[in-house]
Amino acid sequence: MVTIYGAVHLCTAFRAMIMEGDRVIMSVKFKEMLYGGDYNPEQWPREIWQKDMELFNKAGINSATINVFSWAKIQPSEEMYDFSELDDIVDMLTREGKQIVLATSTAALPAWMVKRYPEVARTDYEGRRHKFGQRHNACPNSPVYRHFSRELAARLAERYGSNENVVCWHVNNEYGGECYCENCEKAFRVWLRKKYKTIEALNQAWNLAFWGHTIYDWDEIVLPNALSEGLEGDKTAFAGISIDYMRFNSDSILNNFKAERDAIRQYDKDTPVTTNLMGTFKGLDYFKWAKEMDIVSWDNYPSYDTPWSRTAMSHDLMRGLKDAPFMLMEQTPSQQNWQPYNSLKRPGQMRAQSYQTIAHGADTIQFFQLRRSVGGCEKFHGAVIEHAGSENTRVFREISQLGEELRKAGGTISGSRNKARVGIMFDWDNYWALEYTSGPNKDLMYVDQIFRFYEYFYNKNIAVDMIPVDADLGKYDLVAAPVLYMVKEGVAEALEEYVAAGGTLVTGVMSGIVDQSDNVHLGGYPGPLRKLAGIWAEEIDALAPEQSNEIVFKDGLRGQCNMLCDIIHLEGAKDIAQYGSDFYAGTPAVTENNFGKGCTCYVGTVLSEEALGRVLELMCDRAKITPVIEEETRLEVTKRVTDKEDLYFVINFKDEELPLPKVFGGKKNLLTGSVLTEGEMLKKYDVRIVCCPK
Ligand SMILES: [Zn+2]
Incomplete structure (x- = not known):
C-alpha cells in the first residue's frame, strides 16, 4: 500500500514523501507521461520553429528538453547574459502547452571562459592540459567553473522556476570523465585527509610499504595517472589509490551537480531536479548520486547487437538506484551516430524498446533528438524530424503511433511499481x-x-x-x-x-x-x-x-x-x-x-x-522463486502494479511468432481496449499490455 504525505502539488509535477510500508521514498509524479526529447531550436532559424510545433502536435509530443548546450548563447561573455532567445523558446513551448524539461547548459564550456581561464579545462590521464573543444570538458574542481555554473543555474531558476510548464530541471548532461590537473590534485589531498585523518592511516590503507612508497607529508600525494601509478591498459600499481581516486572524482563531479541543484532550489523549491545517467557507466557511483537526485533519468543507447536482456538489466539498475520509477531521458528514434555500425531500428523496434523501458520502470519516453542537426558530429543521429523535414517518414509515423498510445495508456501506467523477490x-x-x-x-x-x-x-x-x-x-x-x-x-x-x-x-x-x-x-x-x-x-x-x-x-x-x-x-x-x-x-x-x-x-x-x-x-x-507467470514462454513478460491492477507487459523480441500465454486470454489489452484471445500470435516486436484488476 502506497501512502502519500505532504505532496507539493503543482500544475504538472510534484515531489512527494511517499511511504511504502514503513519505508520512506521521495518520488516524482508527472501529470501525464512525458513524451518528447532534446530540442535545440537555437540551432535553427525561427521560421522553422512554428513548423516544429505543428509536427510535434501531429506526433503527440507533449514535452521538450531545451537549453542543453546553450551556454555560449545565453552567456556570450563573462559580464553579459542574454536570455532573449531562450525566453522566446520557453514562451512558444508554454503557449503550445508543452511540458518543459529545462537543462542548465553547463556540460560544454563557452570558448571565452577557456580563453580567459585556462584552468577550467581538464587535464587528461596523460597529463595534457586540454584546449577549448568538445563537451564534458570542465575540471570538476575548478573554482571558476563552479562559480559560473552555479551562477547560471541560479539565473535560470530565478527566471523560469515559476513557469508551471517547467516540470523538471535537467542539470548538465551525461556527467562523466576525469581530470588530473593541479586543482584536482590539491582537492584529492583534502578529500583524503578528511577520509583518513592521519598519514599513518593512509599509508596503511594503500599498503604503501609495498615498493617503498611510504609517504610522510600530504603534499607527497599525486594523482594516479599515466605519469605516476598507471600500468599498461587500465591497470594500476596501487589499486587502493586508483579506487580512492575514482571515489574522489565521482564525489567531485557530484559536488558540481549539488552546487547547481542547490542554486536552483534558492528560487524554485518544488520542481524535480535530475541529471541524465548512463546505465552501467563505470565512472560515477550512481547509487551515491541517486541519493542527491529527486528522480533518476537515463539515456538508453543499445547497439545493434546488444541483447535485450542486457538492456533490461540496465533499466532494472536505473530503477534500483532509488527503488522507484525513472525517466528515460534519451533514446534514438532510429539511428545513432557514434557506434561503429549505426543500424536503423527495424519497423516496430523503437516501439517495442520503449515499452520494454516502461515495463522495467520508466514513467517517461524521451528522444534524442526532436530535430536532426545540420552539422557537427551528431548530424547522423536520428530524430523525430529528419533532414527531409517531413512528417512523411517511417520514423515519424511510428513516433506518432506511440504518442497516441501513450496519451491513452500513460495515466494508468505512471507511478506503478515493479516488485521482485x-x-x-x-x-x-x-x-x-x-x-x-x-x-x-x-x-x-x-x-x-x-x-x-x-x-x-x-x-x-x-x-x-x-x-x-x-x-x-x-x-x-x-x-x-x-x-x-x-x-x-x-x-x-x-x-x-x-x-x-x-x-x-x-x-x-x-x-x-x-x-x-x-x-x-x-x-x-x-x-x-x-x-x-x-x-x-x-x-x-x-x-x-x-x-x-x-x-x-x-x-x-x-x-x-x-x-x-x-x-x-x-x-x-x-x-x-x-x-x-x-x-x-x-x-x-x-x-x-x-x-x-x-x-x-x-x-x-x-x-x-x-x-x-x-x-x-x-x-x-x-x-521458492517463481516467474511473473507460471506458463513457460519465450516472450518477455514483466509486471508493474498499481493499487487497483496488475499490468503485464508482454513483448516479443524473438525472430519467430510466439503465442500469447493462455493466462492472458480474455483479459483487456490496455493499448487497444480490446479483449485478448487465448493463444493469439505475437510477431517480432509486437507488444500487449495486459490489464488485470485486483
Ligand atoms: Zn581538474
Whole structure:
C-alpha cells in the first residue's frame, strides 16, 4: 500500500514523501507521461520553429528538453547574459502547452571562459592540459567553473522556476570523465585527509610499504595517472589509490551537480531536479548520486547487437538506484551516430524498446533528438524530424503511433511499481576494484559477470531488483552477489543476518577477497564470507580463452567452466558439483552451505550458461522463486502494479511468432481496449499490455 504525505502539488509535477510500508521514498509524479526529447531550436532559424510545433502536435509530443548546450548563447561573455532567445523558446513551448524539461547548459564550456581561464579545462590521464573543444570538458574542481555554473543555474531558476510548464530541471548532461590537473590534485589531498585523518592511516590503507612508497607529508600525494601509478591498459600499481581516486572524482563531479541543484532550489523549491545517467557507466557511483537526485533519468543507447536482456538489466539498475520509477531521458528514434555500425531500428523496434523501458520502470519516453542537426558530429543521429523535414517518414509515423498510445495508456501506467523477490548486488566500488586489480585473469569484466546471473532470471521471466550492497535484504528470498570481490565494512554481517533468517545467497569466485582499500582479507578466501559459505579457497587458477575445465554434478550431468577456478576445501558445506579434469579434478567446484535457516551457494568458477542455469534453478527451487507467470514462454513478460491492477507487459523480441500465454486470454489489452484471445500470435516486436484488476 502506497501512502502519500505532504505532496507539493503543482500544475504538472510534484515531489512527494511517499511511504511504502514503513519505508520512506521521495518520488516524482508527472501529470501525464512525458513524451518528447532534446530540442535545440537555437540551432535553427525561427521560421522553422512554428513548423516544429505543428509536427510535434501531429506526433503527440507533449514535452521538450531545451537549453542543453546553450551556454555560449545565453552567456556570450563573462559580464553579459542574454536570455532573449531562450525566453522566446520557453514562451512558444508554454503557449503550445508543452511540458518543459529545462537543462542548465553547463556540460560544454563557452570558448571565452577557456580563453580567459585556462584552468577550467581538464587535464587528461596523460597529463595534457586540454584546449577549448568538445563537451564534458570542465575540471570538476575548478573554482571558476563552479562559480559560473552555479551562477547560471541560479539565473535560470530565478527566471523560469515559476513557469508551471517547467516540470523538471535537467542539470548538465551525461556527467562523466576525469581530470588530473593541479586543482584536482590539491582537492584529492583534502578529500583524503578528511577520509583518513592521519598519514599513518593512509599509508596503511594503500599498503604503501609495498615498493617503498611510504609517504610522510600530504603534499607527497599525486594523482594516479599515466605519469605516476598507471600500468599498461587500465591497470594500476596501487589499486587502493586508483579506487580512492575514482571515489574522489565521482564525489567531485557530484559536488558540481549539488552546487547547481542547490542554486536552483534558492528560487524554485518544488520542481524535480535530475541529471541524465548512463546505465552501467563505470565512472560515477550512481547509487551515491541517486541519493542527491529527486528522480533518476537515463539515456538508453543499445547497439545493434546488444541483447535485450542486457538492456533490461540496465533499466532494472536505473530503477534500483532509488527503488522507484525513472525517466528515460534519451533514446534514438532510429539511428545513432557514434557506434561503429549505426543500424536503423527495424519497423516496430523503437516501439517495442520503449515499452520494454516502461515495463522495467520508466514513467517517461524521451528522444534524442526532436530535430536532426545540420552539422557537427551528431548530424547522423536520428530524430523525430529528419533532414527531409517531413512528417512523411517511417520514423515519424511510428513516433506518432506511440504518442497516441501513450496519451491513452500513460495515466494508468505512471507511478506503478515493479516488485521482485530476487535481488542482484551491483556496486561501483567492486566495479572499479575488480577491473583495476592486476591478475588473475585480464578478461574478467565486472558488468559481464553480473549480467551472466541476470540473464538467467530474465530468460525465465523472473523479476529482479538490482540492489546496492547496503540494501534492505529482508525484502528478497534470493540474493545473488557475483564477484563480490570487495567486502566492505558491515556487508558480511548483513549477509549473515539475511541468510540466518532464511535467505538464499548465491556468491562465488572472486568474492570476499579484499577490504574497502583493496587489501586482502587474510586467512583464506572468501575472507569474511568464509563462515557463510562453509568453504575456503586455497588457490585461484586462471584459464586462457582457449582453455576450459569440466564440472560434474552429483547426478552425473556434466557442464563446462572457464576463466577462473577456485581450488576449494569444504568446511561445513557440501558440494553440488566437482571439477572434471586437471590436477584438481574431483575437488568441489560448486557448493551449498546451510547457515541458520537459510543457505549459501558458492559457485567457485565461471560456469557455462547451461551449468550456471542448473545451479540457479536449484537455488530458485529452494527459495521458492517463481516467474511473473507460471506458463513457460519465450516472450518477455514483466509486471508493474498499481493499487487497483496488475499490468503485464508482454513483448516479443524473438525472430519467430510466439503465442500469447493462455493466462492472458480474455483479459483487456490496455493499448487497444480490446479483449485478448487465448493463444493469439505475437510477431517480432509486437507488444500487449495486459490489464488485470485486483
Ligand atoms: Zn581538474
